[in-house]
Amino acid sequence: MYPILILLSELFIIPNSTNLVSPTNIQEISHYSNYSLSQVNISKGKTKGNLQEMLDALGERETGKKAGDPQQYTFENPQLGFLGKYQFAEVILIRLGYYQASKFYRNGTDKNYWRGTWTNKQGIDSKAKLLNSPKVQEIAIREAFSVYWEDINSSLKKQRKSINDYLGKSIKFRERGKIKTIIVTRSGLLAAAHLRGYDNVVKLLVQGNISHDEFGTSILEYLEKFGGYSVQ
Template sequence: MIVSNTQQNTTTKGNFLDMLAALGVRETGIPVGDSKQYQFVNPELGFLGKYQFAEVLLIRLGYYKAKVYFGNGANKNYWRGTWTGKAGITSKSKLLNSPQVQEKAIREAFSVYYQDINYLLQKRKKALNNYLGKQINFRDQGKSKSVKITLSGVLAAAHLKGPDKLVDFLVSGRVTKDPFGTSITSYLEEFGGFNIQLKDFFVPL
């Protein structure tokens, strides 16, 4: 893996809200502005809503409790645990019909991802700022490719595969995919280049 500087590009794909709109379309396959995004349930693995929340994430964010969940004893998101009542969410149905809470939760998720990424990089004596704005060359299925690292791409990729897999890619160029075969690098590229700042999403839990 080679990390190299790139020329500063002043053009962006849009702002933070534009990124969220694009992410909602990518996660659900439903057009921008359609409220059905919030009610979408993945028919195969049970991810919920506009941003396809998983059990493990909503546990981390304090909305949900379960001892057995997808990735920890379950082969999909069954949502058989209990809801904590945070932000008034007491059921799966309540979450699916609460757009404002989903928008709050994705910001909380990005906050968690950002903190986790920095923590995991610090453990490896690295820093996120050392990667932002730089091009990472990697190999995927035997082919040489490259992707520019931006904050928006980093957050989206962490949402796809988790902060640990994102850090693995930054440090070693290891490419991983989600259960549907979507590569972490595809999210780094597709959602890279949006003009976002820490204040756009960083909220206390």
């Protein structure tokens, strides 16, 4: 089990003020050439919703099934074997301590075959048990978000950068010849990391490198679509 930077209890707290920014703040932020979170009062910006609302939207995007549909939890991607409401891959469940395997997707196999061993964490001893355990899937995605946040911050620090160099800023990205302006928020970064991994999030922030998943989904879609939720 890897160390978790954010306490799970903190992920359930919806603060009175937030570091998340709505599109109405773009002009205000652009006035600051040396931007820092303390320079702009963004607590007045409205958020899209709380953590659970963000996760419900994420589950709908991941599975193609409407929010609230219990079949989200039992959904298995027929092409690559991702599991459940949040389409977990072998690698993240290995890191979270639910699963063990020497070979897994992108590390010796061409899909998530789930041929390894389940550790019985949270009572999960099989793929079927995970697919039929909504509560555990909700716990696991929160654990995953904590790990993603730790990894993003750690990687940026190694490059002498800080997450505060980007949070709340309106950044222009060029994708396929078009300019897209996105306000970087914590919820957007977490969703982007879930899609493409923390390393590709850092490459996006530092180098402007835009990546896509196996189905052609852009990291920018998740950064924008799931940005602006209060997840702290």
